[in-house]
Amino acid sequence: MDVPVIEVEGLRKTYGEKVAVDEVSFAVERGEIFGILGSNGAGKTTTVECVEGLRVPDRGRVSVLGLDPWRDTAELRQRLGIQSQASEMPDKLRVWEALDLYASFYRRPADPERLLDRLGLVEQRDTHYRTLSGGQKQRLSIALALIGDPEVAVLDELTAGLDPASRRETWDLVEQIRDQGVTILLVTHFMAEAERLCDRLAVIDAGRVIALDTPAGLVAAVDDGQRVTFRPSAPVADEFLTDLPEVRAVERHGGHLVVSGRGNVLHAVTAALASRQIVAEELRVQRADLDDAFVALTGRALD
Numbered sequence: 001m002d003v004p005v006i007e008v009e010g011l012r013k014t015y016g017e018k019v020a021v022d023e024v025s026f027a028v029e030r031g032e033i034f035g036i037l038g039s040n041g042a043g044k045t046t047t048v049e050c051v052e053g054l055r056v057p058d059r060g061r062v063s064v065l066g067l068d069p070w071r072d073t074a075e076l077r078q079r080l081g082i083q084s085q086a087s088e089m090p091d092k093l094r095v096w097e098a099l100d101l102y103a104s105f106y107r108r109p110a111d112p113e114r115l116l117d118r119l120g121l122v123e124q125r126d127t128h129y130r131t132l133s134g135g136q137k138q139r140l141s142i143a144l145a146l147i148g149d150p151e152v153a154v155l156d157e158l159t160a161g162l163d164p165a166s167r168r169e170t171w172d173l174v175e176q177i178r179d180q181g182v183t184i185l186l187v188t189h190f191m192a193e194a195e196r197l198c199d200r201l202a203v204i205d206a207g208r209v210i211a212l213d214t215p216a217g218l219v220a221a222v223d224d225g226q227r228v229t230f231r232p233s234a235p236v237a238d239e240f241l242t243d244l245p246e247v248r249a250v251e252r253h254g255g256h257l258v259v260s261g262r263g264n265v266l267h268a269v270t271a272a273l274a275s276r277q278i279v280a281e282e283l284r285v286q287r288a289d290l291d292d293a294f295v296a297l298t299g300r301a302l303d
């Protein structure tokens, strides 16, 4: 088995009296998109800043590509790309100048022209930073994280403030970056992003990892099965449905029935109704999603 690309063990970091993270442990495998999901102030940034070598933990061990982020900082800088939510540039810096400047920090930088092309910034090559749109600034920050041709990239809240279309484009881009072999540590408080992109994720709450699994695994752990809502075309007695082995409960809301249970509730219910020539109108099927998992784990919705 490969050695994990990032290993964090028993991390603790305090700011004065405030314990920002405690007992945080996780390992990121090569080629993964690993997410750190949590609400504002949960400790996500503190955790990744310890991984990047920007903060020194009070306790615990961090290893990135076999390097110690504090002892081997210079070497790590060459192999780790950092995209940060707060990377502002001088107003008059042009896009190509920013890439050129950042490229000069690396032993073996990526080709800036190819990166501009990949990130859809060719036409903005000579544009001043100040006049870039939010989405273009975001793409530039990703380009700057990749200019060193890193093996690992840390992306922090990368779609914050983007409109839905730019957000989806950015997600496609992150997948392409991973497909080219870059391991990605993704910080997010955005559920759809975690569900769409992450192979596995650690849910952080009040400084601690409270769950670590694939998005599907997190959902399965709280999944109370399928819930089918419909309006029957003719009256149906509750018992007719509760007698089905798949069905656990039947509730009535106005003219609608809400039938919940395990296994293929939808098929069982529609087949039983069909045997009596009853049609399930206005039919909807609901399953638990990552939002439900988060609420079950933390006791509240993600802000």
Ligand SMILES: Nc1ncnc2c1ncn2[C@@H]1O[C@H](COP(=O)(O)OP(=O)(O)OP(=O)(O)O)[C@@H](O)[C@H]1O
Pocket: 015, 018, 019, 020, 038, 039, 040, 041, 042, 043, 044, 045, 046, 047, 189
């Ligand atoms: N330099 C600091 N001094 C004092 N407290 C801090 C400092 N940095 C962070 N904190 C506190 O530590 C806790 C964790 O902060 P952190 O920034 O790691 O959370 P986060 O999950 O990244 O949140 P956000 O999404 O808002 O950035 C918060 O309560 C925060 O107020």
